[in-house]
Amino acid sequence: xxxxxxxxxxxxxxxxxxxxxxxxxxxxxxxxxxxxxxxxxxxxxxxxxxxxxxxxxxxxxxxxxxxxxxxxxxxxxxxxxxxxxxxxxxxxxxxxxxxxxxxxxxxxxxxxxxxxxxxxxxxxxxxxxxxxxxxxxxxxxxxxxxxxxxxxxxxxxxxxxxxxxxxxxxxxxxxxxxxxxxxxxxxxxxxxxxxxxxxxxxxxxxxxxxxxxxxxxxxxxxxxxxxxxxxxxxxxxxxxxxxxxxxxxxxxxxxxxxxxxxxxxxxxxxxxxxxxxxxxxxxxxxxxxxxxxxxxxxxxxxxxxxxxxxxxxxxxxxxxxxxxxxxxxxxxxxxxxxxxxxxxxxxxxxxxx
Numbered sequence: 001x002x003x004x005x006x007x008x009x010x011x012x013x014x015x016x017x018x019x020x021x022x023x024x025x026x027x028x029x030x031x032x033x034x035x036x037x038x039x040x041x042x043x044x045x046x047x048x049x050x051x052x053x054x055x056x057x058x059x060x061x062x063x064x065x066x067x068x069x070x071x072x073x074x075x076x077x078x079x080x081x082x083x084x085x086x087x088x089x090x091x092x093x094x095x096x097x098x099x100x101x102x103x104x105x106x107x108x109x110x111x112x113x114x115x116x117x118x119x120x121x122x123x124x125x126x127x128x129x130x131x132x133x134x135x136x137x138x139x140x141x142x143x144x145x146x147x148x149x150x151x152x153x154x155x156x157x158x159x160x161x162x163x164x165x166x167x168x169x170x171x172x173x174x175x176x177x178x179x180x181x182x183x184x185x186x187x188x189x190x191x192x193x194x195x196x197x198x199x200x201x202x203x204x205x206x207x208x209x210x211x212x213x214x215x216x217x218x219x220x221x222x223x224x225x226x227x228x229x230x231x232x233x234x235x236x237x238x239x240x241x242x243x244x245x246x247x248x249x250x251x252x253x254x255x256x257x258x259x260x261x262x263x264x265x266x267x268x269x270x271x272x273x274x275x276x277x278x279x280x281x282x283x284x285x286x287x288x289x290x291x292x293x294x295x296x297x298x299x300x301x302x303x304x305x306x307x308x309x310x311x312x313x314x315x316x317x318x319x320x321x322x323x324x325x326x327x328x329x330x331x332x333x334x335x336x337x338x339x340x341x342x343x344x345x346x347x348x349x350x351x352x353x
Contacts, residue, residue: 020081020082021079021081022079023076023077024077024078024079025075026071026075026077028073029072031067031068031069031071032052032059032066032068032069032070032077033048033067035071035077036051036057036077039077040079049067052064052065052066052067053065054083055084055086056080056081056082056083056084057077057078057079057080058080058084059075059076059077059078060075060113060124060125060128060142061078061113061114061122061124061125062124063085063086065136066136066137068137069137069139070139072160078114086129087129088129088133089129089130092104092130093105093107095153095295096293100157100159100162100286101155101156101158102140102155102156103153103155103156103280103293104126104127104153104156105151105152105296106123106154107151108151108272108298110122110123110148111123111148124140124156128140131158138158139158140156141156141157141158141159141163142157143155143157143163143166143170144167144241147244147273147275149259149273150277151276151277152278153277153279153280153294154277155280165285166285169285170241173283173285174241175282175283175290176237176279177237177238177277177280178236178277178278178280179235179236179238179246179275179276179277179278180225180234180236180275180278180297180298181233181234181236181257181274181276182301183234183250183255183258183274184230184231184254184256184258184267185231185232185254185255187222190223191221191222191223191224192221193220193222194219194220194249194253195217195218195219196208196217196249197212197214197217197218198216198218199216200243206243206244206245208249208252216240216242217240218242218245218248218249219238220236220239220240220245220246220249221236221238221239222235222250223235225305226306228305230267231304232255233301233305234250244262246275247262247263247275251263251264257274257275258274259273260274261273270304276295276297276298276301278294278296278297280293
């Protein structure tokens with residue numbers, strides 16, 4: 001049992017009882033009403049329409065009430081016993097948006113997509129709520145995912161065609177995947193590249209294996225940005241997109257990512273995983289345009305490594321030279337005289353204007 005597994009700092013608000021919902025996976029393109037009638041043959045058309053109108057249906061965790069809402073393969077439709085509240089989204093951390101893509105800076109602790117219990121508190125739901133505020137028929141599609149506790153650049157497509165083009169050619173389209181990682185200890189080399197074969201066990205945990213037939217090649221490069229006695233801040237670049245590869249490859253060498261509740265037993269000074277996807281560079285599959293999406297280093301990362309330096313600089317800054325006490329007294333006298341004279345008309349002081 002990992003010492004961080006309790007996740008006491010996490011909120012359980014909004015978790016769904018699996019017994020209160022029914023899930024259906026979509027395997028071909030169809031409209032929502034048609035799909036629900038097919039999946040729930042015992043319910044009348046009128047009853048299904050009532051369920052939709054009452055906002056008891058969601059797609060990907062986002063409530064939908066349009067009868068002709070278009071469904072695509074891999075969509076997950078949920079029918080709930082209870083109303084699914086619609087929410088207005090403000091101050092969404094949008095990095096980039098156009099007619100085909102929307103990119104956000106996902107916070108740590110937020111799932112990319114829905115799970116069995118968590119349906120609403122996801123990045124997908126936040127972005128979906130945002131786009132449907134402008135157009136009820138608008139929708140988004142998952143292009144890639146970030147782990148729940150990893151923050152940073154997350155891309156969604158606004159139509160099925162662009163989603164397919166991105167997903168089917170992701171390895172060729174992506175030109176850079178940059179991460180900031182905070183790990184335990186100090187690196188033996190200030191810059192290096194790891195090449196390992198990764199496999200997954202029955203518990204869905206990834207591990208390094210020498211067996212090329214069992215694992216898939218993962219390539220991870222890093223540079224040390226900053227060091228402290230017990231921690232290092234790394235600039236990490238991955239040339240492959242294997243599951244958990246940064247956490248596994250660094251942990252395999254004894255440098256676990258802080259706050260990792262899945263691999264090893266590292267410390268948790270920030271109450272979050274020390275991993276942030278700060279840059280994603282892709283080539284647009286239709287236009288061929290190079291798109292560079294960036295999410296700034298989280299404030300808690302900066303504070304953890306650079307706050308003391310900032311404080312020292314502030315303290316070391318020279319203070320303005322103080323006037324001698326006698327000069328201060330003379331200045332006060334002059335100020336009083338000027339203030340007194342300002343209240344007396346110039347003609348009363350014998351001045352000419």
